[in-house]
Amino acid sequence: MFELVKAAATRDVPLGTVKVVEVSGRRIALCNVGGEYFAVDDVCTHDGGPLGSGRLCDGEIECPRHGGRFDIRSGRATVFPAINAIPTYPVSLNEGNVMLSLPEEAGGRNV
């Protein structure tokens, strides 16, 4: 059903930053917002831009390609031209590591 995967060490994702990791065939952007960790797909639902290279601002992540934004918690699009929500992944912490719950079927990146 779900597999628990180690994504990164917490010290690799300092406050207010984003780190992109590749786990189980998916590119995921790990975000540290106010000490809390979140994980979203690295690929923007608008035009495939690198969300992980974007800014974190007020609990939202902004895609550098066209400025669309998503709520980091729910994945909901909050600023156009982003429309579809970005997939999010449940995050837990374990012994200084950021753990992700990933659905088990193979997740290749969609073109």
Place this chain on the structure above:
Amino acid sequence: MTDRKAIEIAEDGYKWGFHDEAKYLFRTEKGLSRKVVQEIAGIKEEPEWMREMRLRALEVFESKPMPAWGPDLSAVNLDEMYYYARASDRAERDWGDVPDYIRRTFDRLGIPEAERKFLAGVGAQYDSETVYHNIRQELSKQGVIFVDMDTAVREYPDLVRRYFGTIVPPGDNKFSALNSAVWSGGSFIYVPEGARVDVPLQAYFRINAENIGQFERTLIIAEPGSFVHYIEGCTAPIYTSNSLHAAVVEVIVKKGARVRYSTVQNWSTNVYNLVTKRSVAYEDAVIEWVDGNLGSKVTMKYPAIYLMEPGARGEVLSLSFAGRGQHQDAGAKAVHAAPYTNSVITSKSISKDGGRASYRGLVKAYRGAKGIRSSVRCDALLLDEDSRSDTYPTMEIDERDVTISHEASVSKVSEEQLFYLRSRGIDEQEATKMIVNGFVEPVVKELPMEYAVELNRLIELQLEGAIG
């Protein structure tokens, strides 16, 4: 004065007498920098959040490259421009310095004296200050807000902050980033629930001491069930020494509301007009863009409609006229993000004397947008051998339950039609005018009558080549 001469003069503002800097009340230093942006925010006495947004937008602007597609922008020298200037009562120009081709157009269009001077940036203030004042009083009875954007930021900060930059973020493209950093002027319109504004609101009425629309920022919010028609620009050619215009327009149409936004742009032929216009329409809402592009050296403008909830409808009527040395790169975008939404795009373009008119558009259907209908029709008319026309439509359809169609054609004036009219004793030039008139009619008829009449006359003049 020959066409070429007129354009040369137009392109080099210094021949006009803009050399005397003392005539400006204030002007930021040349080029764009944090300092310049801070100054702008300071002069306007803006709240912190707006200043921050401007500065961040500057960073985005600097990080983005010029677009790799579309018209040639290589002559745009971003470092040599002044990004903010506060004009005095605009007595800085002499009527005698206004180019002939502009003066002749005013004559032929029958523009009143006072208006001419205003449009040409000459002489005393045009008297529309009074008109504007009266309109504002009427509107406030309905709870409708219609002010310039600077005033809005000061007087309605919460309202502005909620929506500003949420439809067109700074990061959208290089020129929306530029606008977000240095915007000044533009309109703010708020129409409360159920309110219907019967008189079209015109940008013209808004007098402010700022530049004529160099980096205008417009925001329109239509609450559920409301209606407003906004008109910007005018058919008379407007001379401006500012050769880069980058405007942003954001329009939000809520449930059951309707907004019509009409533009007739006739900037002088030294202007690069790069505009981002986007509207979002919710349940059963209607957005209509009527877009007329006559002037400028280069225009890049693609009014967009985002149909977000079932029943939303959008229409774009676009008319472009590309004369000598002009490149009109215009079109429309329709994004269907909800089922049972509808879009119609009609584009008419005319190319003459080597001008180039391009249609560039997008129709996108997200998965789940069932039962949507979209129809796009682009027609281009070439009037002579040197002219050029292109169409670049893109469709991205990810939902099967749709009805999408797109048709385009490029042609010259039909021999048959010409023959028919000439056989009735109408000379070739007259006949061409009639045919062109018929060609643009579907778009022109959607404009308020005074505009339509002026627009028709202007097109006629262009065809005659009488005004270059």
Place this chain on the structure above:
Amino acid sequence: MLSSVASREQQAIEEISARNDEPYWLLQHRLKASCLYGDMMLPTGQEEEWRRTDLRAANVDGLDLSAEPSIAAAEAPSRDEEGYGGHIVQQDGLTLDRQLTGDIERQGVVFSDLHAAAREQPELFRAHFMTEAVQPIAWKLVALHAALWRGGVFLYAPAGANISVPLHARVGAADAEAIFPHTLVVAEEGSTVTLVEEHDSDESGRHRFGSGVVEILVRRGAAVRYVGAQDWSRRANAFATIRAIVGEEGKLELGLVATGGSISKTNVEVILSAPGASASIAGLFLASGEQHMSYVTLQDHRARSTTSDLLLKSAIKDSAQLVWNGLTRIRRGAGESDANQTSRNLLLGENARVAPIPVLEIEAYDVARCSHGATVSSVDEEQLYYIMSRGLSRREATEAIVDGFFREGLDRLGPVRAHDFIGRVLERRLVAKAA
């Protein structure tokens, strides 16, 4: 990394050349192309025609590029060749059978594989092979093709030859992982010739990749009809570059049918190079499963009074995707020209996607007509119910409608026997695991 690939190729090239007794210049041609391949970059993926296609499909790392066809395993699947004036059957680049009617041969027509042509018709071959229509520099995978091609089909019709009966080629793959089919058609002044090609491989074989080329030269007043039906294994990524040059008063009818491949990208360019040239292009595409089909077409009007007409019909099932970038360019001076592009797309699957992008660039003023149209829809509900009312299930009715949708297009391909093959293939794919 690059050098090891180069040496791999070099070996393969020398083997192919030796095996086929190739003249020295041809070996050099291959080696030069191989260097070119090493030097050229792959597209970045930002180009308009690559934006929606997975570039990884163009990566040949890890592929066995030099399969030596095992002759023992190769057996030409027999087929009724009645109605054809000649046929060639190939597998993995090896010719298994070749026939040509005496009548046709006596008219001076050459119909053989490229190796035979290089040996037996050296001047003809050298003059036309990758000189005018497609050159190795077209893009990286064409350079690779120019280095490693084998087998191939050469059809040469001398001036005035009038061949009303179609010729037939069947090109398959079984043991080879990578194939490089090449077709060269030259129709000299006033000649008429028809070639029907089938490209076919099975999922049970080793076929994983292909980069094919079709060159068609239509000389003054000649008429060529080319029909290519592709049903490659659904585990193979397939690239194809088709380019035709149509001369004065020349006429080209191009018909493309595709049902196979995993990720496939086909570039079709038709150059109307002299007054009176005309071309009609028809495409019937059925994409299903997770297939990705990308077509990039060009109708290039370079002279006065030229005509082109493109009709693409696609039906997309399941989660498949079709992308079409079509450009019609009417250059300055190509007045009195008539060009049209029509794209009709039926989306059948819940996750089916299509992106038709027809572009017009018009620089000539006195065009007679230049237009394009594209539609996207699902199967018409009313039509569906009408057919269902005749006792068919919804699925059967859908298939009937799609069948009719394609039949209309089949007519455009002209009266060729290949209709049977095409019809069978379409039907097989259509019916398979409907969404």
